[in-house]
Amino acid sequence: MMSFDQNAFLIIFTASLIAISCGLLGVFMMLRKMSMTGDAISHAVLPGIVIGFFISGSQRGVEVIVGAGLLGIIATMVIDFLRKKAKVQLDASIGITFTLLFAIGIILINLLAYKVDLDQECVLYGEIAYLPIDLWITKAGFSMGPRITWLALLNLLLVITFILLLFKELKLTSFDEGFGLVMGIPAGGINLALMSMVSYTTVSSFEAVGAILVVALLVVPPATAFLWTKNIKSLIQLTVLIGIGISIIGYYMAFWLDSSIAGMIVSVAGLVFLVSAVFNSKKYKFKSGTRLEPEALSS
Amino acid sequence: MIQQVQNPILEIHDLTVSYDQSPVLWNIDLSLPEGKLVGILGPNGAGKSTLIKAIMGLVDPSGGYVRIFDKELDLVRNRISYVPQRESVDWNFPASVLDVVQMGTYGRLGLFKRPGKKEKQLALDCLEKVGMTAFAKRQISELSGGQQQRVFIARALAQESDLYLMDEPFAGVDMATETAIFQLLQEMTQEGKTILVVHHDIHSAMKYFEWIIMLNLHLVASGPKSEVVNEELLRKTYGGKLNLLTKVSDLIRQQEFNPLKN
Numbered sequence: 001m002m003s004f005d006q007n008a009f010l011i012i013f014t015a016s017l018i019a020i021s022c023g024l025l026g027v028f029m030m031l032r033k034m035s036m037t038g039d040a041i042s043h044a045v046l047p048g049i050v051i052g053f054f055i056s057g058s059q060r061g062v063e064v065i066v067g068a069g070l071l072g073i074i075a076t077m078v079i080d081f082l083r084k085k086a087k088v089q090l091d092a093s094i095g096i097t098f099t100l101l102f103a104i105g106i107i108l109i110n111l112l113a114y115k116v117d118l119d120q121e122c123v124l125y126g127e128i129a130y131l132p133i134d135l136w137i138t139k140a141g142f143s144m145g146p147r148i149t150w151l152a153l154l155n156l157l158l159v160i161t162f163i164l165l166l167f168k169e170l171k172l173t174s175f176d177e178g179f180g181l182v183m184g185i186p187a188g189g190i191n192l193a194l195m196s197m198v199s200y201t202t203v204s205s206f207e208a209v210g211a212i213l214v215v216a217l218l219v220v221p222p223a224t225a226f227l228w229t230k231n232i233k234s235l236i237q238l239t240v241l242i243g244i245g246i247s248i249i250g251y252y253m254a255f256w257l258d259s260s261i262a263g264m265i266v267s268v269a270g271l272v273f274l275v276s277a278v279f280n281s282k283k284y285k286f287k288s289g290t291r292l293e294p295e296a297l298s299s
Numbered sequence: 300m301i302q303q304v305q306n307p308i309l310e311i312h313d314l315t316v317s318y319d320q321s322p323v324l325w326n327i328d329l330s331l332p333e334g335k336l337v338g339i340l341g342p343n344g345a346g347k348s349t350l351i352k353a354i355m356g357l358v359d360p361s362g363g364y365v366r367i368f369d370k371e372l373d374l375v376r377n378r379i380s381y382v383p384q385r386e387s388v389d390w391n392f393p394a395s396v397l398d399v400v401q402m403g404t405y406g407r408l409g410l411f412k413r414p415g416k417k418e419k420q421l422a423l424d425c426l427e428k429v430g431m432t433a434f435a436k437r438q439i440s441e442l443s444g445g446q447q448q449r450v451f452i453a454r455a456l457a458q459e460s461d462l463y464l465m466d467e468p469f470a471g472v473d474m475a476t477e478t479a480i481f482q483l484l485q486e487m488t489q490e491g492k493t494i495l496v497v498h499h500d501i502h503s504a505m506k507y508f509e510w511i512i513m514l515n516l517h518l519v520a521s522g523p524k525s526e527v528v529n530e531e532l533l534r535k536t537y538g539g540k541l542n543l544l545t546k547v548s549d550l551i552r553q554q555e556f557n558p559l560k561n
Contacts, residue, residue: 031392031393033389087319165411166410166411167413168405168408168412168413168414169405169410171394171398171402172402172405174392175388175389175392175394175399175402176383176387176388176402178352178357178381178383178387179381179383179402179454180405181355181356181357182355182356182357182376182379182381183376183377183405183406183458184373184376184377184406185405185406185410226393229393230391230393230438230440231393231395231438232393232394232398235393
């Protein structure tokens with residue numbers, strides 16, 4: 001029973017907004033070979049969310065976003081410290097940092113269970129299907145529509161502004177950090193700014209798609225697009241298109257199978273990636289096959 | 300043999316750099332005149348790249364200081380160009396040759412500003428100087444090693460600086476290109492630019508460089524080529540590496556390679 005009503009539109013629209021925000025940041029995370037740092041951040045923000053929640057007494061407070069942002073930056077700096085100063089390998093420092101911070105978050109949730117209406121499941125998985133009933137009501141009692149859609153829209157606008165402003169610097173420091181430093185471009189500051197944007201995007205999206213699925217949206221669409229193009233502008237465009245495409249297909253697949261929308265969106269993304277990877281490896285084999293043929297004939 | 304100069308363009312005083320407590324550069328003390336093509340020679344692990352990185356503040360010294368144009372590094376960053384080693388970046392990065400060369404102009408542009416027509420034209424001119432005009436639109440992942448190296452040199456040229464620091468810019472470059480680029484560098488020094496090149500091939504080093512720095516953890520020599528290239532100093536620089544040592548002695552025995560007998 002396929003249908004396209006207002007709810008379907010709102011859910012697909014919001015999912016697309018989140019997928020685009022994550023994808024845009026994900027492109028630069030991937031180019032910096034920091035995709036897994038995005039994973040780490042999305043989990044490490046949990047204690048920040050809990051503390052922010054505890055202080056503000058609501059899931060909607062600015063304190064939650066500030067707390068998450070701070071924890072994201074702390075996680076980035078701890079990873080950097082472990083790698084550069086303590087000479088721990090990058091993958092190990094990521095694994096140590098985010099599991100530790102995530103565990104602290106879980107303990108905090110349990111300790112503050114009576115005061116904080118927040119559970120691990122909500123943070124980990126999210127539920128975008130409830131979006132149409134979670135409305136933003138103004139003080140005058142006027143309904144502005146779903147709250148999470150507005151959050152996602154604001155998030156996307158900030159991400160686009162951030163990337164437009166710092167596109168040249170992000171490109172340069174992703175390609176050749178040392179060269180940027182020599183020219184006096186504050187590579188460290190730009191890196192931290194990017195990590196803060198990732199933290200903010202994570203926390204802005206976790207209610208809808210959950211922390212685990214945010215990681216998938218950060219990593220999978222850019223990685224898929226990179227299989228098809230080697231041009232940074234088309235890479236970004238293709239990432240955006242994939243983000244929208246998987247949101248639409250994921251929603252209807254979930255509708256059809258009566259299953260989790262966020263889960264389905266990421267499964268579709270994974271499938272698109274696998275098909276792309278297989279197709280591109282076949283293409284490569286085919287190319288080298290035809291190249292080898294004349295040699296085989298002559299010998 | 301370490302020759303100090305008056306009004307140096309680059310002054311390094313008592314510089315010591317260590318990684319994990321083990322020093323890789325000891326008490327380097329040298330000064331360089333303006334408008335020279337300077338070669339940095341030394342065996343692997345002698346600290347040549349570290350010296351260049353320390354000059355640009357990419358590694359923190361544990362002692363000593365560097366002054367460029369008689370100023371602190373941070374005040375003169377837009378007068379310094381850098382050619383890093385080709386292996387220091389991932390060439391799979393989604394950018395065109397022109398994109399990468401334009402990166403050389405970013406330092407002058409400053410934050411938030413986008414490169415425009417002027418920067419594009421400058422980048423194209425620099426590509427022409429290294430003979431890569433035909434590749435401007437090519438993705439960098441499709442280049443050969445020598446072409447990648449030329450893109451990096453073009454990017455440094457686009458910085459329009461007065462002091463150029465190049466870390467093995469001729470690794471993987473064919474002879475014809477090497478000769479062409481050395482000629483380009485010589486023209487630049489005639490315009491008063493100073494160029495420091497980490498170099499491996501002693502043969503071509505003797506041919507092109509005017510000033511030579513010999514390094515092996517300590518500074519062995521720094522001075523005009525005719526004064527510092529002799530068997531004793533080369534032995535001191537490459538000493539202990541037997542294979543290399545015989546090669547060096549061979550080179551010196553062959554009259555045409557010995558600048559002292561010319």
